[in-house]
Amino acid sequence: xxxxxxxxxxxxxxxxxxxxxxxxxxxxxxxxxxxxxxxxxxxxxxxxxxxxxxxxxxxxxxxxxxxxxxxxxxxxxxxxxxxxxxxxxxxxxxxxxxxxxxxxxxxxxxxxxxxxxxxxxxxxxxxxxxxxxxxxxxxxxxxxxxxxxxxxxxxxxxxxxxxxxxxxxxxxxxxxxxxxxxxxxxxxxxxxxx
Amino acid sequence: xxxxxxxxxxxxxxxxxxxxxxxxxxxxxxxxxxxxxxxxxxxxxxxxxxxxxxxxxxxxxxxxxxxxxxxxxxxxxxxxxxxxxxxxxxxxxxxxxxxxxxxxxxxxxxxxxxxxxxxxxxxxxxxxxxxxxxxxxxxxxxxxxxxxxxxxxxxxxxxxxxxxxxxxxxxxxxxxxxxxxxxxxxxxxxxxxxxxxxxxxxxxxxxxxxxxxxxxxxxxxxxxxxxxxxxxxxxxxxxxxxxxxxxxxxxxxxxxxxxxxxxxxxxxxxxxxxxxxxxxxxxxxxxxxxxxxxxxxxxxxxxxxxxxxxxxxxxxxxxx
Numbered sequence: 001x002x003x004x005x006x007x008x009x010x011x012x013x014x015x016x017x018x019x020x021x022x023x024x025x026x027x028x029x030x031x032x033x034x035x036x037x038x039x040x041x042x043x044x045x046x047x048x049x050x051x052x053x054x055x056x057x058x059x060x061x062x063x064x065x066x067x068x069x070x071x072x073x074x075x076x077x078x079x080x081x082x083x084x085x086x087x088x089x090x091x092x093x094x095x096x097x098x099x100x101x102x103x104x105x106x107x108x109x110x111x112x113x114x115x116x117x118x119x120x121x122x123x124x125x126x127x128x129x130x131x132x133x134x135x136x137x138x139x140x141x142x143x144x145x146x147x148x149x150x151x152x153x154x155x156x157x158x159x160x161x162x163x164x165x166x167x168x169x170x171x172x173x174x175x176x177x178x179x180x181x182x183x184x185x186x187x188x189x190x191x192x193x194x
Numbered sequence: 195x196x197x198x199x200x201x202x203x204x205x206x207x208x209x210x211x212x213x214x215x216x217x218x219x220x221x222x223x224x225x226x227x228x229x230x231x232x233x234x235x236x237x238x239x240x241x242x243x244x245x246x247x248x249x250x251x252x253x254x255x256x257x258x259x260x261x262x263x264x265x266x267x268x269x270x271x272x273x274x275x276x277x278x279x280x281x282x283x284x285x286x287x288x289x290x291x292x293x294x295x296x297x298x299x300x301x302x303x304x305x306x307x308x309x310x311x312x313x314x315x316x317x318x319x320x321x322x323x324x325x326x327x328x329x330x331x332x333x334x335x336x337x338x339x340x341x342x343x344x345x346x347x348x349x350x351x352x353x354x355x356x357x358x359x360x361x362x363x364x365x366x367x368x369x370x371x372x373x374x375x376x377x378x379x380x381x382x383x384x385x386x387x388x389x390x391x392x393x394x395x396x397x398x399x400x401x402x403x404x405x406x407x408x409x410x411x412x413x414x415x416x417x418x419x420x421x422x423x424x425x426x427x428x429x430x431x432x433x434x435x436x437x438x439x440x441x442x443x444x445x446x447x448x449x450x451x452x453x454x455x456x457x458x459x460x461x462x463x464x465x466x467x468x469x470x471x472x473x474x475x476x477x478x479x480x481x482x483x484x485x486x487x488x489x490x491x492x493x494x495x496x497x498x499x500x501x502x503x504x505x506x507x508x509x510x511x512x513x514x
Contacts, residue, residue, distance in 0.1 A: 025388050033270050033407040038387045042268075068307075072245075072271035074300035077307055113303060160299050161409060164330055164337070 001094040001189055003056050009186040010063055014048040016182050017041045027175040031162035036075065036175040043071035043079070056094060060087035074114065074160060075176060078123065079183065082109040096138040099189060103131045114159065121155035121162060121169060123176035130184045138189025145184050149177040195384055202386050206246045206268055213253055219510065220256055224280035226266045226273065228253040234262055238353040238362045239285035242294040242346060243278070244301050245270040247383075248406055249448075250513035251343060251482045259509035260350040261294075269387050269485075270407040272300035278308030282317055290318035290359035294345055294366075296338025297325040320359055322349075322366050326375040326493065328434055329403030329412045339406050340445040340482040341373040341493045344505065347514060351504035372496040374434045376427050379404045379411065379447060379489030386485070402426065406447075406484040424461040427492050428469070439497035441475040441505070442466070446490055448483030455479070458490050475502045481513070 001009075017024075017040045024037035043066070051062045060083050068080025086102045086109075094102070107128040110116065116124045126148040133144035150173060157169035160176070199205050206226065214222055221231045227243075242252045243265030252264035263281040267273035282291050291312070295305045302323060309319045325333065326341030345366055352362045379401045382391045385408050392408020395401060400423070403412030418426070444462055446455045459478050466473060474497040482491075495501070 025390070029388075029390060029392070033405075033409045034385050034388055034390060034392060035269070035271055039268070039271055069274045069276045072267050072274055072300065072304070074272070074298075074303055076272070076274055076300070077303040081307070114299070161405075161407075163335060164405070164409065164412065 003054065003059055006056055006059055006094070007051070007053070010044075010051065010059065011048045013182060013186050014041075014044040016186075017044045017179075020182065024175050024179055027173055027178055030172040031157065031165055031169045032175060033161060035073070036179065039071050039073055039075060040179050043067045043076065046070035056090045056092060057087045060084075060090050075123070075179065078110050078114055081113055082106045085109045094187075094189065096134070096136070096189065099138050099187065100131055100134060102187070103127070103134065106130075116159045119155060120159045121152045121157035121174045121177070122159050123174070123180040125152050125155070125174070126177045126180040126184065140184050140188035141190070142181065142185050145181040149173055149181045152177040195389060197384065197386060199386050202389070205386050206266060209246065209249070210253065210266060217512070220253075223284055224277055227277055227281045227284070228256045228264045228266060229281070229284055230256055230258070230262055233285065233287065235287055236289055237287070237356060238289050238359045239263070239287060239291045240294060240346065240349050240353060241265065241278070241281050241285060241291060242342070243267070243273055243281070244296050244298070245272060245407065247485045248482050250480070250511075252346070254513040255343065255346050255511050257509060257511035259354060259507060260346050260511050260514065269385060272298065272304045275304050275307040275311065278305050279311050282308060282312040282319055283315070286317050290320065292349060292359060292362055293319065293321040294342065294349060295321055295323050296342050297323050297336060298338070318359060320363050322363055322370070324370060324373075326370070326373045327405065328374050328376050328430060329405075337405055339375045339377060339493075340443060340491045341370075341375045341495070343481040343514070344373065344441075344443060344493065344495070345370060347509065348501055348504045350509070351507050354507075369495065369498070369501060372435060372437070373493065374431055374495070375491050375493040376402075376430050377404045377406070377445075377447065377489060377491030378402045378423060378427060379487050380417065381449065381488035383408045383448065383485040383487035401489075404447075404484070404487070404489060406482060408484060408487065420457055421461040421465065424458065424465045428462070428465050431492060431494050432469070435494055435496070437496045438470065439472045439474050440466070440494045441497055441501060442473050443477040443481065443493040444490060445482055445493065446480040447487040448480060449486035449488040450480075450490055455490060462492060475505055477505070
């Protein structure tokens with residue numbers, strides 16, 4: 001993936017999060033405070049507006065800084081800081097090996113900043129397993145990522161606002177896990193129209 | 195749903211513009227950071243903030259005797275680190291900055307990132323995290339709710355006394371060990387960014403253990419009379435407090451008529467008296483709201499002469 005493709009993918013996320021705003025909001029209304037959809041949309045609106053050129057590293061870093069200063073909540077620093085961290089390890093073109101490395105960094109950053117491990121019903125459950133569903137060709141397929149998010153449905157939240165509901169948080173996919181599906185899918189090295 | 199909101203995207207900026215027009219003593223920097231027009235020349239500077247929708251918290255408490263800055267996020271959404279950093283840089287007079295953070299993962303993360311950035315620029319910054327909502331069993335995970343306003347006032351008093359950053363932090367943290375709150379709602383709030391109610395309640399139901407963001411409560415129960423509700427909430431609070439002398443705050447959630455809040459006050463005070471608990475200081479009003487939610491919260495803490503003096507000390511805020 002070169003810088004042009006990465007930029008297109010990140011800009012496309014603005015449309016994706018506009019489409020999915022209601023879906024994310026509905027999930028967040030069940031086990032959070034109902035604003036995840038609107039926050040993610042605001043974040044990627046800002047990315048589309050402010051991140052318009054540069055190398056792979058520049059684009060990832062600017063995306064991170066923009067997300068950090070526009071999403072708010074916990075998702076803002078988690079996604080934002082992760083992109084900044086990924087920018088430090090990104091190569092001039094992202095190949096399968098480099099993408100693997102970026103996914104590791106994404107997971108490590110979320111784990112460290114969010115003080116979260118697997119099975120706590122968070123975005124980490126998707127991000128940390130993305131490496132496992134990464135195809136040999138570098139594909140991060142939507143349906144594979146979706147399965148990881150769907151796995152959070154039966155989990156009991158122990159981190160974030162959903163954790164206030166303890167057992168009652170079961171039965172709903174974690175909104176952060178769901179938004180992570182779309183972000184990771186944007187990093188897929190698959191060439192075809194998505 | 196009819197609301198006095200022109201554009202939901204401009205809700206926070208319109209609200210802050212109006213707040214500023216009404217209060218000649220404040221300024222707004224970096225779009226969403228409310229500061230005192232007259233900067234404090236010495237003494238620990240106090241910053242709080244969080245999502246909007248809790249008015250008068252926190253911007254209404256930016257005033258002599260209380261906060262130096264309030265960083266306002268979108269409705270119910272933590273502000274971002276760059277804004278918190280702007281606040282720190284603006285208020286720091288060399289005596290250090292104390293951030294009063296409500297315990298939400300977003301708020302804590304964003305404020306702490308700003309703290310790291312500010313420290314890298316040479317500012318002395320520390321933080322206290324308010325966790326007064328006993329609806330959450332795990333003490334570490336408890337949310338910061340109405341009790342936060344008492345922390346603002348106490349810290350403001352300590353700062354005006356000329357105490358050091360370390361002392362203000364230590365004393366507020368010690369105060370917070372007995373600070374506990376619990377809330378209830380008879381009607382949820384409408385979240386303007388989505389146009390939806392935070393949760394739905396049937397006519398015969400009430401929600402106990404609500405947060406201040408339209409999130410559901412912890413228990414959904416059959417609606418009861420006010421005296422029984424007062425008993426119910428106080429029983430929860432007594433689990434964490436056996437003091438015979440208390441400071442009490444009865445806080446409206448934003449959509450509760452003052453008349454009803456006074457009805458609540460009558461029964462809460464009667465219930466306290468029944469249990470032999472003496473109230474040395476009572477505060478009643480809308481201090482920390484959740485938009486138009488109908489309901490109230492009770493905050494109690496152990497009586498302490500210095501804290502009562504702090505709560506009664508003059509303040510330039512219209513809302514305290």
